[in-house]
Amino acid sequence: MVDAQRSELERIAARAQRLRAELRSARDAAQSDVTNLELLKTYFLDCLVRAGVPGITAKDRVEISSANFDPELYGQDQDDRAVTNFATLSSGGKKTLFKCCFAIAARRLAVQLETPLPGMLIIDSPMRNISERENREQFGGFYTMV
CATH class of the missing domain: 1.20.5 (Single alpha-helices involved in coiled-coils or other helix-helix interfaces)
Known part of the structure; x- marks a missing residue:
């Protein structure tokens, strides 16, 4: 035995x-094979810029670690070590826009790759913390981007 x-x-x-x-x-x-990760970075920055998120330009750089898929945004100045990510954004409108743009970028990538997806993406009250009068550009930019 x-x-x-x-x-x-x-x-x-x-x-x-x-x-x-x-x-x-x-x-x-x-x-x-980082092809899809590069596309996700491109889509994410595109969404942020098109949504008019304050302080973000098309010249900024997005990094996404394949270990955790948390996006990090760096300014165009190579000497600037400031990082924008889920943890460093204050609460409120900018954090909500950042999260929504990431979800939309991931969805755009999934659509391009023809992967199975739920029939809809629900974004609940993304503009609750953003005034359409005070932040008209990002308020309109987000809805136009969506």
């Missing part, structure tokens, strides 16, 4: 080692 269990353990250990190697190979292949 002990020999049978040792044999089974060796079989399981060999299978686990093979699966880990396959997973590592698949992960390496996925990380080496």
